[in-house]
Amino acid sequence: MTITKSAAVVGTDAVAEAMRQIEPDVVAAYPITPQTAIVETFATMVANGEVNTEMVNVESEHSALSACIGAAGGGARVMTCTSSQGLALMWEMLYIASGLRLPIVMPNVNRTLSAPINIHCDHSDSMGARDSGWIQLYSENSQEAYENTIQAARIAENKEVLLPAMVLLDGFIISHGTERVDFYEDEKVRNFVGEYQPPYTMLDPENPITVGAFDGLYGYFFEFKRAQEEAMKNALKVVKEVGEEFGEKFGKNYGYFETYQLEDAEVALIALGSGAGTTRAAVQQLREEGLKVGMLKLRLFRPFPAEELVKALSHVPVIGVLDRSLTFSGGPGGPVWQEIRSAFYDAENKPQIVSFAYGLGGRDFSPQQAKEAGRMLVEGNFPEGTCYLGLKEEDN
Amino acid sequence: MKLKELTHKRELLTGGHRLCAGCGASIAVRQVLLAAPEDVNIVVANPTGCLEVSTTIYPYTAWRTSYIHSAFENVASTLSGVESAYRSLHRQGKIKDDYHFIAFGGDGGTYDIGFQALSGALERGHRMLYVCYNNEAYMNTGIQRSGATSLGAWTTTSPVGSQIPGKSQNRKDLTSIVAAHGIPYVAQASISHWRDLVNKTAKALSVDGPSFINVLSPCHRGWRFPMEQTIELAKLGVQSCVWPLYEVEDGEYTLNFKAKNKKPLEEYIKNQGRFAHLMKEENREIKDKLQEHVDKEWHRLLRKCGETAEV
Numbered sequence: 001m002t003i004t005k006s007a008a009v010v011g012t013d014a015v016a017e018a019m020r021q022i023e024p025d026v027v028a029a030y031p032i033t034p035q036t037a038i039v040e041t042f043a044t045m046v047a048n049g050e051v052n053t054e055m056v057n058v059e060s061e062h063s064a065l066s067a068c069i070g071a072a073g074g075g076a077r078v079m080t081c082t083s084s085q086g087l088a089l090m091w092e093m094l095y096i097a098s099g100l101r102l103p104i105v106m107p108n109v110n111r112t113l114s115a116p117i118n119i120h121c122d123h124s125d126s127m128g129a130r131d132s133g134w135i136q137l138y139s140e141n142s143q144e145a146y147e148n149t150i151q152a153a154r155i156a157e158n159k160e161v162l163l164p165a166m167v168l169l170d171g172f173i174i175s176h177g178t179e180r181v182d183f184y185e186d187e188k189v190r191n192f193v194g195e196y197q198p199p200y201t202m203l204d205p206e207n208p209i210t211v212g213a214f215d216g217l218y219g220y221f222f223e224f225k226r227a228q229e230e231a232m233k234n235a236l237k238v239v240k241e242v243g244e245e246f247g248e249k250f251g252k253n254y255g256y257f258e259t260y261q262l263e264d265a266e267v268a269l270i271a272l273g274s275g276a277g278t279t280r281a282a283v284q285q286l287r288e289e290g291l292k293v294g295m296l297k298l299r300l301f302r303p304f305p306a307e308e309l310v311k312a313l314s315h316v317p318v319i320g321v322l323d324r325s326l327t328f329s330g331g332p333g334g335p336v337w338q339e340i341r342s343a344f345y346d347a348e349n350k351p352q353i354v355s356f357a358y359g360l361g362g363r364d365f366s367p368q369q370a371k372e373a374g375r376m377l378v379e380g381n382f383p384e385g386t387c388y389l390g391l392k393e394e395d396n
Numbered sequence: 397m398k399l400k401e402l403t404h405k406r407e408l409l410t411g412g413h414r415l416c417a418g419c420g421a422s423i424a425v426r427q428v429l430l431a432a433p434e435d436v437n438i439v440v441a442n443p444t445g446c447l448e449v450s451t452t453i454y455p456y457t458a459w460r461t462s463y464i465h466s467a468f469e470n471v472a473s474t475l476s477g478v479e480s481a482y483r484s485l486h487r488q489g490k491i492k493d494d495y496h497f498i499a500f501g502g503d504g505g506t507y508d509i510g511f512q513a514l515s516g517a518l519e520r521g522h523r524m525l526y527v528c529y530n531n532e533a534y535m536n537t538g539i540q541r542s543g544a545t546s547l548g549a550w551t552t553t554s555p556v557g558s559q560i561p562g563k564s565q566n567r568k569d570l571t572s573i574v575a576a577h578g579i580p581y582v583a584q585a586s587i588s589h590w591r592d593l594v595n596k597t598a599k600a601l602s603v604d605g606p607s608f609i610n611v612l613s614p615c616h617r618g619w620r621f622p623m624e625q626t627i628e629l630a631k632l633g634v635q636s637c638v639w640p641l642y643e644v645e646d647g648e649y650t651l652n653f654k655a656k657n658k659k660p661l662e663e664y665i666k667n668q669g670r671f672a673h674l675m676k677e678e679n680r681e682i683k684d685k686l687q688e689h690v691d692k693e694w695h696r697l698l699r700k701c702g703e704t705a706e707v
């Protein structure tokens with residue numbers, strides 16, 4: 001049995017436990033609700049000598065990621081974690097971390113972005129960072145947050161990838177919700193993650209290197225970016241391989257997405273994060289009512305598994321995409337909807353793809369709302385543009 | 397340390413970089429690196445600025461040391477990350493060699509946008525030397541005012557207009573602000589006094605914690621003077637007490653240079669285009685104010701150093 005303990009814990013503890021087991025060489029982080037408990041718990045582990053990690057309690061998130069970049073350039077395995085405004089403050093450094101090809105792992109506890117200031121969950125923060133060159137793995141619950149964190153290190157550090165990775169978990173809903181989590185043996189997790197072998201390091205006396213050179217006059221920038229895109233493509237393959245290996249070692253396979261009742265579905269809902277759990281419950285109830293509703297839970301948003309998604313959904317004529325953030329494009333659709341729509345552009349059978357927005361700023365997402373969405377799809381009765389679920393106004 | 401000995405040392409910033417001929421920044425860097433012990437490895441870090449863009453033009457690098465640049469406002473946090481990696485890997489026995497960590501930041505990257513990161517890194521106590529190569533403006537972006545720019549100085553964002561002639565504010569005293577962090581070693585130096593800077597670097601690198609040296613490093617492009625006068629101008633800065641040389645060791649201030657005859661400000665500014673308008677009668681008041689400020693700061697420093705006699 002690989003499970004050493006099953007415990008009722010909050011999501012932040014599940015993530016901190018993964019960090020303890022990974023035992024990075026350096027962690028630089030700054031507190032922000034709802035991520036704070038991760039830094040606190042990890043600091044306690046450091047203070048008690050449970051990990052050999054050098055913890056850098058920086059004075060801002062900008063410095064957190066900057067210190068991570070410096071440490072990763074020094075050949076260390078590095079982690080940080082943040083939320084919301086913290087991620088926004090890191091924005092400049094997100095691109096630098098990926099551009100320098102440093103495999104930093106960062107759990108981000110999803111919280112919306114101000115204003116108005118609001119500490120609760122939506123995906124505005126991480127969706128805003130979708131084009132920053134980071135891998136993004138979304139978690140439905142604490143168990144997945146734990147397991148995604150462990151896999152993220154392997155994926156990011158793969159020689160064909162070497163990109164930073166974010167693990168996303170919904171603020172409060174997952175981070176502060178107590179759930180049963182199965183933890184694996186330290187030894188097994190450590191063997192799975194393996195020793196980090198940096199391809200380059202500033203701390204090799206025989207081979208001093210320059211990190212972050214200026215692409216001023218000769219112009220290789222375009223080529224670097226092209227190579228980064230290629231690395232993202234490789235990540236697609238590696239996410240799958242690592243997910244399968246995880247399954248072999250720990251008994252639970254991970255892929256790009258999970259489906260539920262999709263085989264014979266006439267309509268499907270797509271969700272990511274904790275909203276997927278709610279949606280699953282709704283689908284179950286709708287099925288009991290005789291409605292042929294299915295769902296797809298997206299785990300991987302960057303890189304985007306477009307081909308596989310289209311294949312999995314090709315038989316479904318009506319798809320509803322549940323977005324927990326907006327793009328303010330003035331038109332319909334959150335970021336997931338846009339991505340799904342674009343994935344189907346070349347498909348032979350183009351389904352109808354409906355945009356739903358839900359849960360902004362932590363607005364409760366109920367099975368009723370998900371059921372309402374499912375019913376709308378079945379009845380073909382949905383408004384033009386985006387349908388806002390759970391808005392206080394009567395009409396959207 | 398003898399000059400002759402220094403000339404035999406291996407330069408860690410090689411020729412072929414693209415800094416302007418006569419640039420004060422490269423002189424500061426070379427003097428500092430010449431003072432570093434040869435048997436210790438070095439990681440150098442830069443924020444964005446003249447030094448960075450001119451020494452790391454891909455696919456080349458002018459640095460024989462390991463080097464990192466990540467962004468403009470964060471050289472202190474970036475280097476604190478490198479130092480933390482070293483600490484961690486050294487403790488785990490994965491690295492055996494000794495390292496020094498040296499940041500060279502422009503005044504913009506130090507006084508202004510990078511100040512928070514600097515203050516945080518100092519407070520955390522990383523073992524690193526932070527050298528500010530101070531040319532008193534944002535040179536890389538074409539000479540804009542910074543918190544280190546003197547009252548009255550022309551820059552492109554403190555232009556000499558008909559209503560506002562040059563910068564309206566005094567520079568801030570960053571060296572004292574850094575000293576207030578209570579770190580083991582803080583100093584002010586100038587590229588004109590190489591021996592002083594070399595000694596200070598040796599001291600700074602010997603402390604177990606953060607150290608900071610603010611080095612006056614004139615930029616002829618921004619200050620508007622002939623490029624062969626870089627050292628001369630730095631020297632006049634010291635002799636006029638515009639840029640006094642001193643150090644703060646564990647809170648104790650020591651004056652390192654006391655001019656026999658303190659030169660008037662005018663001697664220092666008269667050959668600099670950025671102050672040309674201050675030589676006009678209509679701007680006399682600003683020049684007097686600047687002189688007043690220099691004198692006030694000088695006297696304050698003398699008191700801190702326990703020097704009573706005026707010269």
Ligand SMILES: Cc1ncc(C[n+]2csc(CCOP(=O)(O)OP(=O)(O)O)c2C)c(N)n1
Binds near residue numbers: 447468502506531542
């Ligand atoms: C966040 C950010 N803001 C602005 C800039 C533009 N910028 C690059 S270098 C620089 C000025 C550098 O001045 P200083 O630190 O004094 O160095 P110097 O160029 O004078 O050597 C500025 C404003 C930037 N790169 N990043």
Ligand code: SF4
Binds near residue numbers: 416421614615617
């Ligand atoms: S502009 Fe000034 S600081 Fe920049 S390289 Fe030229 S002389 Fe040096």
Ligand SMILES: [Mg+2]
Binds near residue numbers: 502503530534535
């Ligand atoms: Mg400058």
